[in-house]
Amino acid sequence: MMNKDLIENIGDNHISTNIETPLLPNAFDKSDDEKIENIKHHFAKIMEELGLDLTDDSLSGTPYRFAKMYVKELFYGLNPKNKPKLSVFENKYKYKKMLVEQNITIDSSCEHHFLPITGHAHIAYIPKDKVIGLSKINRLVDYYAHRPQVQERLSLQILKDLQAVLNTKDVIVMISAKHLCVSSRGIKDKDSFTTTIEYDGAFNNELQRNEFFGIVNNSST
Numbered sequence: 001m002m003n004k005d006l007i008e009n010i011g012d013n014h015i016s017t018n019i020e021t022p023l024l025p026n027a028f029d030k031s032d033d034e035k036i037e038n039i040k041h042h043f044a045k046i047m048e049e050l051g052l053d054l055t056d057d058s059l060s061g062t063p064y065r066f067a068k069m070y071v072k073e074l075f076y077g078l079n080p081k082n083k084p085k086l087s088v089f090e091n092k093y094k095y096k097k098m099l100v101e102q103n104i105t106i107d108s109s110c111e112h113h114f115l116p117i118t119g120h121a122h123i124a125y126i127p128k129d130k131v132i133g134l135s136k137i138n139r140l141v142d143y144y145a146h147r148p149q150v151q152e153r154l155s156l157q158i159l160k161d162l163q164a165v166l167n168t169k170d171v172i173v174m175i176s177a178k179h180l181c182v183s184s185r186g187i188k189d190k191d192s193f194t195t196t197i198e199y200d201g202a203f204n205n206e207l208q209r210n211e212f213f214g215i216v217n218n219s220s221t
């Protein structure tokens with residue numbers, strides 16, 4: 001019998017794994033409103049330092065907009081209280097083959113530059129005794145994506161949580177994404193993108209992986 005709290009929090013910082021997002025122990029002591037107020041103050045300073053006139057009516061609301069966007073939107077997935085509940089159901093029908101959830105939108109941010117990472121995740125698992133509500137896979141991806149991330153860790157956090165909640169190692173997570181820190185600054189390569197693939201269990205078998213890649217490559221719905 002698996003501990004429910006453990007399942008709920010697997011890729012999160014307060015459980016000791018090597019895939020956790022590095023967070024301070026007091027990361028969530030302040031309320032969202034306090035954080036927004038403080039970030040608003042600091043971002044106004046950044047804008048002023050850049051020489052922007054915050055009395056301009058188009059700029060005056062930007063520090064608040066920016067702070068709210070960080071806390072409530074782009075980085076809502078830092079706070080475990082926002083983690084989606086992953087409903088699972090008994091596999092009554094004994095479906096034992098691969099289920100693929102593909103073209104899941106990735107909207108994330110790179111933790112090195114705080115610029116967008118955008119692309120798609122393709123995820124498959126082979127059910128044992130449990131199946132998961134389909135939308136919960138998309139919600140889990142959305143949650144972990146909405147943190148400052150590196151693509152490798154994002155893939156692993158999703159994989160580990162699904163393995164725990166589904167009580168099986170037979171999961172594969174593939175992400176292909178563009179990093180604006182590569183395409184819009186620095187090297188400014190507009191065409192390259194990054195693919196990560198994490199898996200275990202039955203997907204260690206090349207035939208099983210190839211079946212997954214075949215489905216992911218050949219369908220467009």
Ligand SMILES: Nc1nc2c(ncn2[C@@H]2O[C@H](COP(=O)(O)OP(=O)(O)OP(=O)(O)O)[C@@H](O)[C@H]2O)c(=O)[nH]1
Binds near residue numbers: 187
């Ligand atoms: N492994 C990995 N690296 C990433 C990811 N997102 C961004 N990076 C890289 O993080 C690296 C940070 O390197 P630094 O040399 O410290 O930063 P920089 O001077 O801005 O590097 P350039 O982008 O090459 O200009 C860059 O090579 C980025 O491309 C990611 O998801 N995974």
Ligand SMILES: [Zn+2]
Binds near residue numbers: 115
């Ligand atoms: Zn970056």
